[in-house]
Amino acid sequence: MTVWIAIAVTAAGCYALKYAGLAAPRRLLDHPAVRRFAMTVPVALLAALVAVQTFSDGGSALTADTARLAGVGAAATALLLRAPFLVVVAAAAGTTALLRALGLG
Amino acid sequence: MRDALGIGLAVGVSGVAFGTASVAAGLTVAQTCALSLFAFTGASQFALIGVVAGGGNVIAGAAGALLLGARNTLYGLRLADILGVRGVRKAVAAHGVIDETAAAALAQPTPAAARTAFTATFAALFLFWNATTLLGAVATERVGDTSAFGLDAVGPAIFLALVWPRLREGRRIVLVAAVGAGLALAAVPVLPPGVPVLIAAAAALLGPAAAPAPADEDADGGEATGGANGPDGDGDGASDLGPAQEVRP
Numbered sequence: 001m002t003v004w005i006a007i008a009v010t011a012a013g014c015y016a017l018k019y020a021g022l023a024a025p026r027r028l029l030d031h032p033a034v035r036r037f038a039m040t041v042p043v044a045l046l047a048a049l050v051a052v053q054t055f056s057d058g059g060s061a062l063t064a065d066t067a068r069l070a071g072v073g074a075a076a077t078a079l080l081l082r083a084p085f086l087v088v089v090a091a092a093a094g095t096t097a098l099l100r101a102l103g104l105g
Numbered sequence: 106m107r108d109a110l111g112i113g114l115a116v117g118v119s120g121v122a123f124g125t126a127s128v129a130a131g132l133t134v135a136q137t138c139a140l141s142l143f144a145f146t147g148a149s150q151f152a153l154i155g156v157v158a159g160g161g162n163v164i165a166g167a168a169g170a171l172l173l174g175a176r177n178t179l180y181g182l183r184l185a186d187i188l189g190v191r192g193v194r195k196a197v198a199a200h201g202v203i204d205e206t207a208a209a210a211l212a213q214p215t216p217a218a219a220r221t222a223f224t225a226t227f228a229a230l231f232l233f234w235n236a237t238t239l240l241g242a243v244a245t246e247r248v249g250d251t252s253a254f255g256l257d258a259v260g261p262a263i264f265l266a267l268v269w270p271r272l273r274e275g276r277r278i279v280l281v282a283a284v285g286a287g288l289a290l291a292a293v294p295v296l297p298p299g300v301p302v303l304i305a306a307a308a309a310l311l312g313p314a315a316a317p318a319p320a321d322e323d324a325d326g327g328e329a330t331g332g333a334n335g336p337d338g339d340g341d342g343a344s345d346l347g348p349a350q351e352v353r354p
Contacts, residue, residue, distance in 0.1 A: 006163035007136055010153050011143035013167070014174040018146075019199040021181015022188070035179075040309040042148075042176045043278055044285030045169065046268035048305030049152060051286035053261040056293050058159020071258025072265065079269045086118050092262030096255025 066104055071096030116147075116205065117233035122259045123150060124241025129251045130158030134242040141238035145231065146203050148267060149174040151260055152302065161298025169302045180207035187211075187219045201227030277311070284308040 054072045055062050074095035078088040120141070127137040132154060140150045149170035156166030181202045187210060190198045201223065210223040245251055272279055285308035292301035 002163050003132060003136055003157060006153060006157070006167045007139055007144075009167045010149060010170045010174075011140065013171040014144045014146050014149055014177070015200060017171065017174045018177045018181055018202040019196070021178040021183075021202060022185045022190070022195055022199050024178070024182060024185075037309055038175060038179050040278070040281055040311075041306050042173060043268055043271050043281050044305045044308040045152075045173050045302060046148070046264045046271075047282035047286040047308075048289035048302045049155065049264040050261045050268065051290050052293060052301055053155055053257075053264065055290060056159070057257075058155065058161060058298055060294055060298065062290065062293055065257075067255065068258045068261075071255055072261045075258070075262035075265055079266060085115050085266055088266045089118065089122060089259055089262055092258040093255040096258040097253060098255075100253055100255065 067096045067099035070099055116230050117237040119147060119263060120234045120237030121241035121244075122256070122263065123147060123154075124238040124243075125245045125251065125254075125256055126151065126158075126241075126260055127154045127238075128242045128245040129256055130154040132157060134239070134246055137242040138235065138239055141235050144170070144174075145200060145234065146174050146177060147234070148264070151263060155260055156299035156302075159298040162300065165297060165299030165303060169299055172303065172306055176204075177202050177207075180204070183207065184210060184223065187216050188223060189216075189220075198223070198227075201231065203230070205230055281308045281311050284311060 050072070054068065055064065057063055057065075071092040071094075075088050075092040078091040083091070123141065124137055127140070127150075128134060132140075137154075140153070144150050144153075152173055153163075153166045153170040156169065157163060181199065184202060184207060188195075188198055206223050206226045209226040210219040213219040213222050268282060272282060285305035288308060289301040289305040292304045296304070
């Protein structure tokens with residue numbers, strides 16, 4: 001049930017945020033501080049998500065799962081090589097799956 | 106139109122990944138599909154299920170999802186004049202204000218072309234994203250244990266692909282990313298799951314004190330290009346579109 005509540009809050013909130021952009025006075029964007037902060041927040045959050053989801057299983061312990069680390073490393077390599085999104089995701093899952101099949105991590 | 110289909114296809118792949126990851130995280134197929142239908146903004150959806158997967162505080166999960174969703178407000182601000190929609194059409198269009206549609210619309214030379222691009226991209230994405238979410242969710246429900254497929258690496262890989270184009274914007278952004286990641290990791294052992302990622306938002310405050318404000322142009326191009334952030338992110342969508350240029354009606 002709590003999950004449903006979280007879903008409802010997320011869905012309603014995300015919609016409200018989208019609508020607010022279309023409805024708000026455009027000059028809000030002209031405020032440099034607002035604009036900078038709003039544009040920078042996703043970078044901090046996304047980087048944090050990468051770090052947390054790579055080095056933990058979602059709980060309170062930091063872990064270093066060899067197979068998962070290698071998978072994320074493969075994704076980074078694919079990105080460095082300017083691979084398309086599909087390849088990046090496939091490289092991550094494929095590498096991790098392969099290492100697990102070999103009994104590593 | 107072809108661009109819209111291309112983006113739709115790439116996003117469809119992430120839709121499968123989302124459906125899969127969501128059910129693996131413990132959500133039901135219905136919950137998974139509800140998120141894709143009604144939240145319809147990939148990064149936020151992934152963030153929420155990531156917290157649920159760890160048995161974390163769902164309130165913190167929803168808060169993280171909303172913080173990530175706040176960038177759509179910015180897209181809306183920039184799209185408002187171009188789309189020029191009112192009433193019911195505005196209410197419908199709002200649902201489609203996400204990374205890919207904004208990048209596609211803002212890359213067009215005229216407002217009319219921008220409106221067409223927005224509508225086509227929105228329609229293609231909505232269809233693909235929801236269909237593939239269902240596909241991934243149902244498939245995973247059948248399979249059960251999915252750890253052998255390496256799907257736990259897919260979440261971080263997608264987030265990495267989303268943040269990647271932004272890292273080229275300069276040293277300040279790289280610093281923000283590094284500090285954000287560091288703060289979150291340091292907080293993992295001491296704070297409930299979901300909260301560490303929220304703490305990382307503080308890293309965004311680094312900017313103004315550390316560096317003078319960049320030219321407007323920089324911020325503009327950067328966001329729209331980095332706007333491959335997806336309903337969940339189609340890392341290459343933005344590069345297909347090229348650097349987005351602001352359409353001024």
